[in-house]
Amino acid sequence: MKILVVGGTGRAGSAIVEEALKRGHKVVITTRDANRVKIEKAAILEKEPLALNAKDIEGVDVVVDAVSVPWGSGKGYLHLDIATHIISLLRNTTTRAVFILGSASLAVPGTDYPAIEDYPKETAAAPWFDGALHQYYEWAFLQWVKNVDWIGFSPGEAFPEGPATGYRLSEGILQPDRNGQAHVTTGNMALAILDEIENRNYHHKHFGVFDK
Amino acid sequence: MKILVVGGTGRAGSAIVEEALKRGHKVVITTRDANRVKIEKAAILEKEPLALNAKDIEGVDVVVDAVSVPWGSGKGYLHLDIATHIISLLRNTTTRAVFILGSASLAVPGTDYPAIEDYPKETAAAPWFDGALHQYYEWAFLQWVKNVDWIGFSPGEAFPEGPATGYRLSEGILQPDRNGQAHVTTGNMALAILDEIENRNYHHKHFGVFDK
Numbered sequence: 001m002k003i004l005v006v007g008g009t010g011r012a013g014s015a016i017v018e019e020a021l022k023r024g025h026k027v028v029i030t031t032r033d034a035n036r037v038k039i040e041k042a043a044i045l046e047k048e049p050l051a052l053n054a055k056d057i058e059g060v061d062v063v064v065d066a067v068s069v070p071w072g073s074g075k076g077y078l079h080l081d082i083a084t085h086i087i088s089l090l091r092n093t094t095t096r097a098v099f100i101l102g103s104a105s106l107a108v109p110g111t112d113y114p115a116i117e118d119y120p121k122e123t124a125a126a127p128w129f130d131g132a133l134h135q136y137y138e139w140a141f142l143q144w145v146k147n148v149d150w151i152g153f154s155p156g157e158a159f160p161e162g163p164a165t166g167y168r169l170s171e172g173i174l175q176p177d178r179n180g181q182a183h184v185t186t187g188n189m190a191l192a193i194l195d196e197i198e199n200r201n202y203h204h205k206h207f208g209v210f211d212k
Numbered sequence: 213m214k215i216l217v218v219g220g221t222g223r224a225g226s227a228i229v230e231e232a233l234k235r236g237h238k239v240v241i242t243t244r245d246a247n248r249v250k251i252e253k254a255a256i257l258e259k260e261p262l263a264l265n266a267k268d269i270e271g272v273d274v275v276v277d278a279v280s281v282p283w284g285s286g287k288g289y290l291h292l293d294i295a296t297h298i299i300s301l302l303r304n305t306t307t308r309a310v311f312i313l314g315s316a317s318l319a320v321p322g323t324d325y326p327a328i329e330d331y332p333k334e335t336a337a338a339p340w341f342d343g344a345l346h347q348y349y350e351w352a353f354l355q356w357v358k359n360v361d362w363i364g365f366s367p368g369e370a371f372p373e374g375p376a377t378g379y380r381l382s383e384g385i386l387q388p389d390r391n392g393q394a395h396v397t398t399g400n401m402a403l404a405i406l407d408e409i410e411n412r413n414y415h416h417k418h419f420g421v422f423d424k
Contacts, residue, residue: 050300053263077303077359084296084353088262091289137356141296144349147289 001197002026004060006049006082007067009036011161012100015186016064017042019164019194028060049082057089062197064098069131076130083138090148096200097150098193099142102135103157103182106174106208114139115174139206151196152206155189156182163187166212175210184209213409214238216272218261218294219279221248223373224312227398228276229254231376231406240272261294269301274409276310281343288342295350302360308412309362310405311354314347315369315394318386318420326351327386351418363408364418367401368394375399378424387422396421 003020007013008029017039020027027042034046045056049067057063067082069075083099090097104116111118116136123129142150156174162185168175169192174182192209196202215232219225220241229251232239239254246258257268261279269275279294281287295311302309316328323330328348335341354362368386374397380387381404386394404421408414 077357080356081296081300081303084293085300088293088297091293134356137353141353144292144346145289 001061002028002059003062003064003197004028004030004045004057005064005066006030006052006086007065008042009033009038010066010068012068012155012159012186012189013064013066014039015161015190016066016193019187019190020197023194023198030056049078050085052085052089054089057093057095060095062096062098063090064100064193066100069134071131072127074130076132076134079131079134080137080141084141087142087145087148087150092147094149096197097148098197099138099150099152100189101139101152101154101206102132103154103159103174103208104132105136105139105152105206106154106156106170106172106182108174109176142204142206146204149203151202151204153189153193154206154208155184156208156210158183159186159189161186164191167192168210168212170208170210172206173208175208177210182208182210184211188212213273214240214271215274215276215409216240216242216257216269217276217278218242218264218298219277220254221250222278222280224280224367224371224398224401225276225278226251227373227402228278228405231399231402232409235406235410242268261290262297264297264301266301269305269307272307274308274310275302276312276405278312281346283343284339286342288344288346291343291346292349292353296353299354299357299360299362304359306361308409309360310409311350311362311364312401313351313364313366313418314344315366315371315386315420316344317348317351317364317384317418318366318382318394319384321385321387354416354418358416361415363414363416365401365405365408366418366420367396368420368422370395371398371401373398376403379404380422380424382420382422384418385420387420389422394420394422396423400424
């Protein structure tokens with residue numbers, strides 16, 4: 001398959017690119033700066049995510065939005081704007097879209113709404129909050145979209161760089177481990193995403209991904 | 213002021229263009245087909261709303277989104293996509309944005325939520341529903357936006373072509389007249405919008421507009 005990875009030079013994005021290449025897929029990375037691409041064998045499309053157009057999507061089977069916005073940059077809104085832009089390009093096409101959403105959009109076990117809705121008020125001052133809030137909006141936006149074949153994956157609160165060792169999925173629920181924290185490596189997130197890209201099991205769903 | 217009217221050849225859009233020209237503003241109309249523009253004195257930008265870019269907005273004081281999607285076209289999602297696109301272009305700029313939202317996003321008197329949330333289920337089959345639903349999503353989306361100076365105006369259920377005779381505003385509440393229907397002419401909608409463009413009284417608000 002031909003997979004376009006938006007944000008493919010980032011931490012999560014580069015793990016997805018590597019896993020996709022390992023499985024023999026054709027990969028295109030969009031990046032604002034081609035010099036940042038360290039991965040051979042991937043094609044490079046040097047442009048801003050918001051400048052992607054219908055032509056860039058031609059022949060692409062799956063768009064993966066792995067953009068991450070630096071904490072404290074005040075640009076969390078880019079999570080939302082890039083998602084709405086990708087969706088607008090894919091309306092009524094057969095190209096699938098995969099979004100990495102934040103852990104704050106997963107529900108705490110025993111509840112059925114995004115955890116961020118229950119965060120204490122002072123949380124809003126944390127440097128990560130702006131990004132988490134807009135990924136929560138991104139998830140709310142996606143639920144309005146019926147004519148694009150999208151799927152969302154959220155990591156646990158801990159999402160370190162690390163190898164592919166095996167993963168568990170949950171339907172939008174945080175799954176803390178014995179130490180009380182839900183965590184997933186970038187390698188395991190990449191495994192989950194590539195498995196779903198190949199298996200096409202789910203549509204219009206939001207999964208939590210955790211280390212096995 | 214320089215005002216860009218997206219959908220400026222439509223019923224509501226052309227009333228806004230005329231009122232803006234009458235008041236001496238510079239007007240640019242975006243249209244997919246320049247042959248449709250019957251109004252002299254307005255500049256024409258021939259492109260799809262979703263193809264607008266940052267350069268098109270340079271020097272523009274206000275963008276008015278007056279796009280209407282034909283009932284039954286199945287393209288109601290364009291209401292949402294065009295709004296998210298305009299917002300993405302205006303982030304952290306001083307250019308204002310004015311959106312015409314649907315009457316279904318106004319609250320019935322005595323309630324504090326959009327009327328569409330209470331519509332009977334069979335309403336979903338009506339030809340206007342798809343557009344109304346996506347204008348409701350558009351209004352929900354706008355409430356997430358803090359770094360663009362936007363404002364929304366909704367007509368009553370009846371929104372016929374007609375002259376500017378005077379209008380009333382409500383803060384997001386339907387105001388039926390003696391005959392039980394909330395109505396506003398395109399001329400009165402244009403008056404309300406141009407008054408607010410000139411007066412800059414409100415920010416991040418949603419008003420109902422009705423004939424006086």
